[in-house]
Amino acid sequence: MTALNKSIEPGDSPDLTEERASGTFDTNAMAAVIYGSDKFAQRRREISEAISKIPELADSAPLPFLDRFGKVTEGSRKLSVILENIDKLIDPSSYEEGLHLYTEVMGMEGHPLALHEVMFIPALIAQASDEQQVKWLGRARRREIIGCYAQTEMGHGSNLRALETTATYSPETQEFILHSPTITSLKWWPGALGKSANWAVVVANLIIRDKNYGPHPFMVQLRDEDSHEPLPGITVGDIGPKMAFNGGDNGFLGFRNYRIPREYLLNRHAKVEADGRYVKPPHAKINHSAMIRVRSHMATGQGALLAHALVIAVRYSAVRRQGYLEDKSREVKVLDYQTQQHRLFPSIARAYAFIFCGFETIRLYDQLLIDVQNGNTSGMADLHALTSGLKSVVTYQTGEGIEQARMACGGHGYSMASYISEIYGVAIGGCTYEGENMVMLLQLGRYLVKSIEMIQNGKSRELGPMVAYLAENESEIDLNLGPNEYLKVFEYAARNQTWRATEKFQKLRNSGMSNEKAWNQASVELTRASRLHTRLYIMSTFINHVGSIVDQKVKGVLIDLLNVHVTYEVMDIGIYVQGLLSSNQMDLIRNQLYVSLETIRPNAVSLVDSFQISDMQLRSVLGRRDGNVYENLFKWAKSSPLNKTDVLPSVTQYLKPMMEKSKL
Numbered sequence: 306m307t308a309l310n311k312s313i314e315p316g317d318s319p320d321l322t323e324e325r326a327s328g329t330f331d332t333n334a335m336a337a338v339i340y341g342s343d344k345f346a347q348r349r350r351e352i353s354e355a356i357s358k359i360p361e362l363a364d365s366a367p368l369p370f371l372d373r374f375g376k377v378t379e380g381s382r383k384l385s386v387i388l389e390n391i392d393k394l395i396d397p398s399s400y401e402e403g404l405h406l407y408t409e410v411m412g413m414e415g416h417p418l419a420l421h422e423v424m425f426i427p428a429l430i431a432q433a434s435d436e437q438q439v440k441w442l443g444r445a446r447r448r449e450i451i452g453c454y455a456q457t458e459m460g461h462g463s464n465l466r467a468l469e470t471t472a473t474y475s476p477e478t479q480e481f482i483l484h485s486p487t488i489t490s491l492k493w494w495p496g497a498l499g500k501s502a503n504w505a506v507v508v509a510n511l512i513i514r515d516k517n518y519g520p521h522p523f524m525v526q527l528r529d530e531d532s533h534e535p536l537p538g539i540t541v542g543d544i545g546p547k548m549a550f551n552g553g554d555n556g557f558l559g560f561r562n563y564r565i566p567r568e569y570l571l572n573r574h575a576k577v578e579a580d581g582r583y584v585k586p587p588h589a590k591i592n593h594s595a596m597i598r599v600r601s602h603m604a605t606g607q608g609a610l611l612a613h614a615l616v617i618a619v620r621y622s623a624v625r626r627q628g629y630l631e632d633k634s635r636e637v638k639v640l641d642y643q644t645q646q647h648r649l650f651p652s653i654a655r656a657y658a659f660i661f662c663g664f665e666t667i668r669l670y671d672q673l674l675i676d677v678q679n680g681n682t683s684g685m686a687d688l689h690a691l692t693s694g695l696k697s698v699v700t701y702q703t704g705e706g707i708e709q710a711r712m713a714c715g716g717h718g719y720s721m722a723s724y725i726s727e728i729y730g731v732a733i734g735g736c737t738y739e740g741e742n743m744v745m746l747l748q749l750g751r752y753l754v755k756s757i758e759m760i761q762n763g764k765s766r767e768l769g770p771m772v773a774y775l776a777e778n779e780s781e782i783d784l785n786l787g788p789n790e791y792l793k794v795f796e797y798a799a800r801n802q803t804w805r806a807t808e809k810f811q812k813l814r815n816s817g818m819s820n821e822k823a824w825n826q827a828s829v830e831l832t833r834a835s836r837l838h839t840r841l842y843i844m845s846t847f848i849n850h851v852g853s854i855v856d857q858k859v860k861g862v863l864i865d866l867l868n869v870h871v872t873y874e875v876m877d878i879g880i881y882v883q884g885l886l887s888s889n890q891m892d893l894i895r896n897q898l899y900v901s902l903e904t905i906r907p908n909a910v911s912l913v914d915s916f917q918i919s920d921m922q923l924r925s926v927l928g929r930r931d932g933n934v935y936e937n938l939f940k941w942a943k944s945s946p947l948n949k950t951d952v953l954p955s956v957t958q959y960l961k962p963m964m965e966k967s968k969l
């Protein structure tokens with residue numbers, strides 16, 4: 306059995322051994338559910354095992370002790386070792402295996418190929434014509450070139466229509482002339498742009514004979530492929546340190562009348578003919594597809610980040626002893642406190658829920674990609690609305706959950722030895738990238754308002770399945786509550802809030818206010834509706850997924866976890882269900898939540914073990930699989946560069962003279 310299994314190994318902390326012994330299910334079977342199949346869960350374990358046999362793949366020092374330069378260099382060093390050994394480690398054609406390899410070895414602090422894999426290649430797949438794919442996709446996949454996705458500008462991110470970078474077509478030379486007219490038009494933020502990428506998918510306004518056709522994607526060479534020097538007409542560099550992702554080189558980019566051939570407009574959907582005639586795409590927003598793809602993957606990605614923090618906090622809470630319950634002869638594991646359980650267990654449920662929900666959105670995206678390639682764009686608006694809400698809710702709740710996990714680790718949670726602050730920094734980046742959360746909630750808000758307008762216009766039958774509940778009416782709930790009754794409570798809350806917000810908007814508009822002003826004045830209420838609608842979707846996919854599980858022991862514990870989820874979520878939205886549930890009913894639900902926390906307690910460590918995140922990947926002293934926290938915390942502190950000498954130069958140079966002077 307591998308070190309990742311539920312198995313108990315000599316030298317493990319007895320506290321964690323006791324926890325693993327109390328688990329009621331096989332963590333390998335649960336991992337198969339989490340990772341979609343037993344085969345892939347097994348492959349992950351094999352890949353981790355193979356990685357552990359190549360010492361050069363290990364971090365050369367704990368990452369928190371490296372400065373920015375050291376982190377960027379370390380990322381490139383490990384990448385070169387990965388690529389030397391790639392055939393021994395993974396099936397290079399498998400995206401999932403690649404993702405696991407990268408996550409384990411490179412960590413989450415960013416590296417030169419992250420955006421190449423996550424956005425550059427997918428943008429080429431979705432937006433380059435067959436001919437263009439022959440030219441560039443193979444080169445990108447073989448990593449002969451490194452790419453990034455350059456859309457955001459210093460002055461413009463959320464509002465794509467205001468981008469300033471232009472790509473003006475010159476029929477005489479059959480070229481596009483890329484230009485950055487102002488400081489605010491500098492591309493700003495793209496990952497890997499600063500120092501690593503030599504090519505980019507650049508989003509710029511297409512101008513033909515003074516007419517602006519809006520943002521379009523262009524394939525642009527930034528650096529010489531031999532010298533890696535920026536090409537003439539290109540200004541490029543790193544934007545400096547960030548809250549996290551400091552192993553990555555997010556960059557800036559400016560163009561001075563930089564020419565590219567006409568064939569470099571990514572033209573699977575929109576084209577410019579030699580004489581300057583514009584051929585429209587089948588859907589106005591088809592150029593947004595790279596963003597939709599990342600948003601579709603964010604629920605699983607964020608679920609995984611939340612899982613990292615919970616593995617650390619739950620394992621640590623099982624070895625950390627502080628204070629007493631009934632037995633005064635030995636301090637109690639902090640995991641036995643109800644407050645600790647209330648802080649952590651609902652987040653475990655959310656991590657599982659996000660991962661399961663993510664499976665569904667990835668499936669919907671993959672289907673949409675096929676449909677669009679076949680000329681059917683009818684599903685785009687639905688998926689745009691769904692993923693806009695989902696990325697916003699999961700990133701926010703993941704951030705909340707990770708921060709609670711940090712606090713649950715007390716003082717040691719604040720140390721970088723826990724690694725939780727790094728996970729937090731990475732996760733909350735997601736609240737901003739791929740569309741700032743409020744902006745995206747309002748995108749879903751538009752969709753919900755339109756759905757209500759359809760009901761008002763007698764077109765309820767035309768509503769899609771995800772919004773059909775808006776036309777229903779629920780006024781009573783049976784309090785023999787099972788998950789499906791909780792779903793009805795959530796439907797009530799989302800429906801009520803969506804109607805209220807829409808009616809507020811309509812009332813303001815009907816009072817003579819402009820559409821924009823009325824929208825703005827209703828926008829907080831609209832974002833509330835979007836969140837409730839999205840949380841309803843997450844809950845319903847969680848319930849459906851658990852319903853489909855075959856292994857009865859695994860299913861049993863997931864039903865317990867689902868009970869934590871539904872009771873916690875309903876308590877959390879209490880204010881929206883006051884018209885439906887009496888205070889007695891709310892008390893009943895609250896008590897059910899406390900009971901489900903106790904029910905899940907014996908399985909808490911096994912539930913986080915099931916994520917099968919290796920020690921290498923976790924990079925946390927507090928979250929070690931063996932639970933031997935204290936001796937390793939001391940070792941970690943001793944490895945601090947500050948402890949290389951007993952007397953620091955800063956002491957000799959400044960503090961000693963100060964103390965000497967004070968003695969006189």
Ligand SMILES: CCCCCCCCCCCCCCCCCCC/C=C/C(=O)SCCNC(=O)CCNC(=O)[C@H](O)C(C)(C)COP(=O)(O)OP(=O)(O)OC[C@H]1O[C@@H](n2cnc3c(N)ncnc32)[C@H](O)[C@@H]1OP(=O)(O)O
Nearest residue numbers: 403404419422463465466590593685686689738739740751
């Ligand atoms: C060996 C193998 C190895 C493989 C392994 C690989 C492993 C690699 C591992 C690495 C892991 C590391 C992970 C690192 C992750 C970090 C990634 C971060 C990357 C970040 C990238 C970015 O942030 S890119 C930039 C993103 N920017 C945005 O998101 C901008 C947000 N704004 C918008 O999207 C838009 O402006 C808008 C949606 C807010 C509005 O649209 P628009 O500007 O067009 O406005 P309009 O008013 O004109 O249109 C509104 C109208 O259009 C509808 N609409 C909008 N978008 C869509 C759409 N996509 N589909 C359908 N419809 C759309 C909208 O609803 C409106 O409709 P109405 O009918 O009018 O209501």
Ligand SMILES: Cc1cc2nc3c(=O)[nH]c(=O)nc-3n(C[C@H](O)[C@H](O)[C@H](O)COP(=O)(O)OP(=O)(O)OC[C@H]3O[C@@H](n4cnc5c(N)ncnc54)[C@H](O)[C@@H]3O)c2cc1C
Nearest residue numbers: 454455456457461462463494495496734737738739740743
């Ligand atoms: C870690 C990270 C990685 C990134 N990677 C990339 C990348 O690879 N490529 C790339 O192109 N970009 C990238 N970005 C940029 C990112 O996509 C943008 O920062 C993001 O889209 C938000 O845009 P903004 O910065 O302009 O925020 P702003 O729009 O300026 O947001 C500021 C505030 O204004 C509010 N606001 C804005 N518009 C509205 C509105 N219409 N209604 C109500 N409120 C509004 C927002 O809610 C927010 O509170 C990255 C960003 C980060 C943090």
